[in-house]
Amino acid sequence: MSVYAQHGYAVRFDWGLRGAQECAPGSSVVAVVDVLSFTTATTVAVERGIDVLPYRWRDESAVAYAAEHRAELAVGRSAARPGQISLSPVTLQAAQGIDSVVLPSPNGSTISQYVAGLGCAVVAVSLRNASAAAKWVRAQEGVVTVIAGGESWPGGELRPGVEDLWGAGAFLAALDAQELSPEAGAALGAFKALGDVREGLLGCAGGRELVALGYQQDVEIAGEYDVAQVVPVLRDGRFVDMAKALP
16 A cells, blocks of 8 residues: 555545545545635535536536536636626626536546545535534544645646645544544644634735736635535535535
């Protein structure tokens, strides 16, 4: 077994698709964290009663996938016109008359689809629903792996985003579990060291990038810590709210 699998620990943490490939096999639950913005967008959608279908690519295959599942296809954030849905949580908060949406994302969606293929339960975690998600996960059994989506540099290599480290840490703080791997413990420590969540997000590189592009409200929505009680869990290719299944 690879040393990178963090075997022997009940709660694990790593980054990106490669981290999921190393740590997720054998896990009962995988918590996917992509704060800016896939899992925040998913949380907001599920708050509005909208199912989210993760999809890796935003291309013609995504058009066909959305049509097959009778779902709205989210457009690129910068391409969205008034009334259209994108990865921007603002557009999902304003959505009307939509039951389901295909949400392409090279990070959160890709990781979610991969770990679902392993047979793991997949839960979308953001800063908005960290405690609600942790409560649901505590009711499950087995190994829990937390995967931070991160971002990509222009060349395509992974850029760890501190916002996802904080989101993972917020979930782990609420999970209050024993037997954390050192990596999971580091994520927990990073969140505990964070002061004001909103200010942290606005000040970090990922937040500043979105603010510079005109999406400050997206960052502020992502920083609304623990305001949501929904638990988006992937069921038959859709993130649906499993909070009602809590005891």
